[in-house]
Amino acid sequence: MNGEPLTILLVEDNPDHAELVMRNMEDFQVANSIIHVEDGEAALDCLYGRGKYADRKLFPMPHLMLLDLRLPKVDGLEVLKEVKGDADLKALPVVILTTSDAERDSAMAYEYHANSYVTKPVSFDEFSTLLRDLGFYWLAWNKRPW
Amino acid sequence: MNLENLKIFAVKARRAVNMAALPVVAMVVVAVTLNYAISAFFLSDAEEKIKNILLSHRGLHQYIQKVMHPAFYKAREQGEISQDFYAPEIFSSSFVVRVDHGFYNEELKKAGLPEIYYKLASNNPRNPVNKADEFESSLIKMFNENSEISEFKKVVNIDGKKYLYFAIPFLETSNACIRCHGKREDAPQGLQALYPGQGGFNEKAGVYRAIESIRVPVSDEISTAFILTCSLSVGIIAMFMLFFFNRRLKRTVDKKTYSLEAEVVERKKKEDDLEKKNAELERFAYTVSHDLKSPIITIKGFTGALEKDLLKGNYERMAGDLKRVSDAADRMNDLLCDLLEISTVGRVVNTSEAVDMNLLVEDVLAQLEGPLRNSDIKVTVQSDLPPLFCDRQRMCEVVQNLVENAINYMGDQVDPHILFGVREESGVKVYFVQDNGIGIDEKYHENVFGLFNKLDAKSSGTGIGLALVKRIIEVHGGRVWVESDGVGKGSRFCFTVGRNF
Numbered sequence: 001m002n003g004e005p006l007t008i009l010l011v012e013d014n015p016d017h018a019e020l021v022m023r024n025m026e027d028f029q030v031a032n033s034i035i036h037v038e039d040g041e042a043a044l045d046c047l048y049g050r051g052k053y054a055d056r057k058l059f060p061m062p063h064l065m066l067l068d069l070r071l072p073k074v075d076g077l078e079v080l081k082e083v084k085g086d087a088d089l090k091a092l093p094v095v096i097l098t099t100s101d102a103e104r105d106s107a108m109a110y111e112y113h114a115n116s117y118v119t120k121p122v123s124f125d126e127f128s129t130l131l132r133d134l135g136f137y138w139l140a141w142n143k144r145p146w
Numbered sequence: 147m148n149l150e151n152l153k154i155f156a157v158k159a160r161r162a163v164n165m166a167a168l169p170v171v172a173m174v175v176v177a178v179t180l181n182y183a184i185s186a187f188f189l190s191d192a193e194e195k196i197k198n199i200l201l202s203h204r205g206l207h208q209y210i211q212k213v214m215h216p217a218f219y220k221a222r223e224q225g226e227i228s229q230d231f232y233a234p235e236i237f238s239s240s241f242v243v244r245v246d247h248g249f250y251n252e253e254l255k256k257a258g259l260p261e262i263y264y265k266l267a268s269n270n271p272r273n274p275v276n277k278a279d280e281f282e283s284s285l286i287k288m289f290n291e292n293s294e295i296s297e298f299k300k301v302v303n304i305d306g307k308k309y310l311y312f313a314i315p316f317l318e319t320s321n322a323c324i325r326c327h328g329k330r331e332d333a334p335q336g337l338q339a340l341y342p343g344q345g346g347f348n349e350k351a352g353v354y355r356a357i358e359s360i361r362v363p364v365s366d367e368i369s370t371a372f373i374l375t376c377s378l379s380v381g382i383i384a385m386f387m388l389f390f391f392n393r394r395l396k397r398t399v400d401k402k403t404y405s406l407e408a409e410v411v412e413r414k415k416k417e418d419d420l421e422k423k424n425a426e427l428e429r430f431a432y433t434v435s436h437d438l439k440s441p442i443i444t445i446k447g448f449t450g451a452l453e454k455d456l457l458k459g460n461y462e463r464m465a466g467d468l469k470r471v472s473d474a475a476d477r478m479n480d481l482l483c484d485l486l487e488i489s490t491v492g493r494v495v496n497t498s499e500a501v502d503m504n505l506l507v508e509d510v511l512a513q514l515e516g517p518l519r520n521s522d523i524k525v526t527v528q529s530d531l532p533p534l535f536c537d538r539q540r541m542c543e544v545v546q547n548l549v550e551n552a553i554n555y556m557g558d559q560v561d562p563h564i565l566f567g568v569r570e571e572s573g574v575k576v577y578f579v580q581d582n583g584i585g586i587d588e589k590y591h592e593n594v595f596g597l598f599n600k601l602d603a604k605s606s607g608t609g610i611g612l613a614l615v616k617r618i619i620e621v622h623g624g625r626v627w628v629e630s631d632g633v634g635k636g637s638r639f640c641f642t643v644g645r646n647f
Binding site for chain 2 (some may be wrong): 016017019020022040054070073099100102104120122123124128141
């Protein structure tokens with residue numbers, strides 16, 4: 001790690017799942033900070049720095065977005081569509097992290113240019129390994145857009 | 147065939163006869179008119195021919211009487227001819243014309259044409275061949291009594307053959323005629339010698355002494371007219387029938403087309419319904435798999451974390467993690483109960499009845515008294531709600547879920563208020579639950595009724611309430627929707643129940 005502050009935006013409506021993700025991320029110390037929002041509207045507000053997310057010091061532009069699909073208000077696919085359709089945001093790596101392994105969901109996610117699509121593993125060990133690998137790959141190995 | 151079928155058959159037959167009667171009568175009238183017109187056309191043609199011949203004969207009579215007689219008398223006065231000389235071959239116009247017609251007939255025969263029957267008929271003829279029969283006598287009488295009538299025509303039947311009979315009066319008897327047709331003793335000696343009886347004498351001037359008649363066969367013309375009429379009639383009948391059958395065929399085809407179109411529309415509707423149902427089912431399966439998997443991940447995840455912490459001897463967060471596991475299991479149980487609940491709607495049907503909505507709403511509000519009091523919500527119920535024909539128990543669930551929904555999404559309204567009422571929209575009663583809570587953005591108006599869909603992750607409940615309401619209302623053949631001017635403006639959930647309920 002080169003000491004740069006790295007931020008993950010976690011969009012997850014299930015507080016338990018969010019807790020599991022954050023605990024694992026903290027354990028592996030891949031990111032300096034995790035911003036957790038519970039719905040698609042908040043995710044977009046955070047990305048655009050709108051409303052209560054206007055302060056970029058508190059809510060910096062994330063380097064990775066972990067996005068659930070089934071979300072209250074604005075659906076995960078809608079968020080993805082918006083991000084990938086925005087000139088300033090489209091470079092942001094978006095990893096779909098969801099319970100759904102439905103064919104339709106992954107197809108739609110790739111249709112909207114998701115960078116990756118992973119299904120939450122039921123096993124705790126696999127869940128941990130996945131998050132570790134995911135964090136290292138996208139934040140360390142992968143050349144970040146910013 | 148039983149009696150009932152026989153009756154139906156009789157009615158149908160009578161109707162067919164009634165339907166056929168008018169065209170048949172019309173056809174007969176047309177045929178008769180046609181036949182008359184065509185016959186008249188042919189007969190007038192024959193008539194003209196006959197009249198020509200008779201007029202030509204009259205011309206010859208005139209010539210003899212007006213040219214030959216004066217010349218003859220002059221020669222006699224001058225003594226060139228004896229006073230007593232008489233010869234019918236020279237003097238009698240009826241003789242000359244009769245013989246002339248005889249020659250004419252011979253010529254016709256030579257030319258291969260049919261002979262034409264000619265007769266000069268008189269009541270008082272010199273020559274018995276000119277004697278009028280009863281019919282001809284009556285014609286002579288008729289012409290004498292009706293001076294305005296100049297001709298007589300009739301189609302007569304002789305020995306089974308049809309003839310056109312045509313007669314005109316012979317020249318009026320003049321003073322010149324009386325020389326030979328007056329008293330016998332005044333006539334020339336030669337004439338007296340030639341005709342011994344009183345025949346042809348004692349005539350008076352100024353009357354019609356005879357008629358001239360011709361008859362020609364018209365069987366050919368009449369049968370031609372008949373054949374023409376028949377063919378024309380057949381043609382017209384054929385056209386009429388073609389028109390009739392074409393119209394019937396068109397009507398049948400139209401009817402069939404309409405029914406086919408209706409069938410296509412209905413089938414399309416069924417297909418759409420099925421498609422909708424399929425999509426709904428797919429959504430349902432998706433939702434169920436997603437929402438049931440969620441707590442499993444939580445349970446597995448936190449038991450894993452607990453195991454790890456236990457090994458490390460890290461006990462701080464174990465109580466919290468255990469609660470998460472327990473809550474997730476409870477949540478799963480709730481979801482399964484809800485699923486069971488929604489699956490029974492439409493499957494388990496209670497008998498519908500006329501439900502007093504005033505009582506029903508009162509009951510539901512009594513059940514929700516606790517939560518309503520806790521949130522300090524004021525409830526108004528419109529008085530005299532009309533009764534609703536529905537499944538009472540299910541309707542209770544509908545009202546309960548809508549009121550609970552209003553309670554859950556009241557937000558931090560300082561003066562929370564719920565109104566239960568009814569309004570009429572194009573003859574349909576629309577019941578509604580209105581609140582002044584957080585309201586719903588228009589883009590979520592459809593979404594809120596989705597299974598396990600929640601607009602606020604933190605709100606209580608599994609998100610089945612409105613999905614259940616929608617399912618129950620759909621089973622009742624009605625419609626449910628939400629009206630809201632937007633966030634912070636409150637919501638009004640409306641529903642109707644189908645007519646047959």
